[in-house]
Structures are given as structure tokens and as C-alpha cells.
Amino acid sequence: MTPRLRQAWILLGLGTLLAGCGGNQNTVAPASHPERSVADVFWVMLGVSCVGFGVIVTLLFLGWARRDRPSLPGGGGERAATRVVIGLGVALPIVLLVSLFIWSDLFVLRSVAAPTGRTPMTVRVTGHQWWWEVRYPGSGVVTANEIHIPVETKVTALVTTDDVIHSFWVPELNRKVDMIPGVTNRLLLLADKPGVFRGQCAEFCGLQHAHMSVEVIAEPRPMFDAWLARNAKPAPRTNALFTRNCSGCHQIRGTSAKADVGPDLTHFASRRSIAALTLPNTPANLRDWLRDPQHVKPGNRMPDLPLKQPQWVALQRYLESLR
Numbered sequence: 001m002t003p004r005l006r007q008a009w010i011l012l013g014l015g016t017l018l019a020g021c022g023g024n025q026n027t028v029a030p031a032s033h034p035e036r037s038v039a040d041v042f043w044v045m046l047g048v049s050c051v052g053f054g055v056i057v058t059l060l061f062l063g064w065a066r067r068d069r070p071s072l073p074g075g076g077g078e079r080a081a082t083r084v085v086i087g088l089g090v091a092l093p094i095v096l097l098v099s100l101f102i103w104s105d106l107f108v109l110r111s112v113a114a115p116t117g118r119t120p121m122t123v124r125v126t127g128h129q130w131w132w133e134v135r136y137p138g139s140g141v142v143t144a145n146e147i148h149i150p151v152e153t154k155v156t157a158l159v160t161t162d163d164v165i166h167s168f169w170v171p172e173l174n175r176k177v178d179m180i181p182g183v184t185n186r187l188l189l190l191a192d193k194p195g196v197f198r199g200q201c202a203e204f205c206g207l208q209h210a211h212m213s214v215e216v217i218a219e220p221r222p223m224f225d226a227w228l229a230r231n232a233k234p235a236p237r238t239n240a241l242f243t244r245n246c247s248g249c250h251q252i253r254g255t256s257a258k259a260d261v262g263p264d265l266t267h268f269a270s271r272r273s274i275a276a277l278t279l280p281n282t283p284a285n286l287r288d289w290l291r292d293p294q295h296v297k298p299g300n301r302m303p304d305l306p307l308k309q310p311q312w313v314a315l316q317r318y319l320e321s322l323r
């Protein structure tokens, strides 16, 4: 490897490493009390590990520097040396690890968990290959790949899966939680400030695992209430082209399309993305997605449709009218 190539590799590696820390899925930029506790665990663990590593390296260095004088600096004999090894090498790690375990597992994990009683709000999130179904019990609202919550409100997310194991993770809001077939897990969703918090499936779940992202949109209570009321309404009209070609998989509330294989599209045009954040929801992207979904997200369950140019245009217009 030439020096220049090696430099390029090192830069690439460092860049990738640093990119993992920042960006818009940042575990150490908490936007909620629970995530602040999770970030504290990270920093304390990192600090303790660094001190431990420093002590070990120093001892190794001292041992090497004094390799010709096999007694301790204070002049103690073999017995004193054994005491140092037992103290620093056995007792201290046991005390430290047990303390960290008690603090992180028994205190922090409990404090970030969803309360077992009722919280002011509940959402049901179901993982699918490769998108997220989001239901708001009591309102009839169903959406996909974006979870709206009111800010500063404790929301219990009840998560499960329709197929394989996924993992729900919005790094700025809380820890991750697995979505397991036949099991409903709970996670507390809470945002201290308004914003859009990106999440990602954190358990390898097949070909498009990487394109299984989700957004939590935290907004002031009046905005959230307006959003919920708007999304509870059925679609204003039906469309024969959609019913014929798409109703086998999708639902549009208020029409005869009632399937739940793919996302509910009742208010599709008001969503920010297509295909679980794979593409921003723009007319050009929607056109590309409809005509060749396998090109954009290979392996997804959306089939190619045998439509002609005017039909494509009409179908797209209909979807864009679903606000």
C-alpha cells in the first residue's frame, strides 16, 4: 500500500467513525430526560474505562521500566506485590463493575422505562419488512413511518412486529427496544423540545434493513391535536384506478381499500417521506417510486404495476390529493 493510499484509508476510517457520533441520530445529544440518563451511562462508562485503561498501561510501563528490580517502589516483598495484584486486579474491578451494574441496570434502566400504569397517551408501533405501522388507539388514526407526539408528554409506545424481529430506536429520545413476534414491548417516548427525531431499525431484518427508518415529530399540543384530528378524517374521495391496482395491499380509510399489507395511505400526501424515509415525498420521487419501486428499494413488497402513461399520471394525482 502506498503512503498516500494508506493516508486516504485512515482519513476515510476516521471520517466514518466521527460520522457515527454526530448527524441527526445522535445518542449523546439527548432531547429527553430518559435519553439524558442513557447518555450519562455512556459518559460514565467511558470515563471509568479510560481511567482503568490508563492505570493498566501505567502499571505495564512501570513493570517494564523496573524489570531488573523485582521489588515494589516502597521496598515491599512478594507478599506486598500479591496484595497489590489482588487489590487492583480483583477487588477493585469487582466493586467497580458491580456498582456500574447496579446503577445502570437497576436504576437508570428502570427510570427510562415506560411506566406500567397508564400514560397520557399510547401509540402502537408495528415493524414490517421494511416499514413502520403507527396506530393511535381511540382515534382510528393509522399512519406509517412517522410518529407524531405532543411535546413534554409521556407517550407509551407499544411495539411489536408483523414478521421478523426488528428493533425500534430513536437515539435522541430513548434506548432501543426489540420488536419480537407475538410479544408487545413497551418504551417511553418523551421529547423535552419540539423537533424531528430520526430513528432506525437496529436489528438486521433482511435486505432493506438499512432503509427502515422512522421519524418522531414532536410538536406543541395544539399542533399535535390538529394533526390528529386531520388524520382521523377519512379520504374525501375514492379512485377506481387505485381500488383496482392497489387495494390488495393498502388501506385508504373511507374507501373500499382496506388491506394492511402495506402502509395506510389515507393521508399519504401529508407525509414527509416515501418508503420509510428512503426518499423525500416530492412529485418527482413519487413518480419514480410508483413506476419502479424495486429500483429504489430492491426486495420490497411493492410490485410493478401494468399501467399506461395517462393512468400513471392519474394515480399520482390521486395520491397527491390525499392530504
Ligand code: CUA
Pocket (backbone or CB within 6 Å): 127, 128, 130, 165, 166, 167, 201, 202, 203, 204, 205, 206, 209, 210, 212
Ligand atoms: Cu427492521 Cu432491521
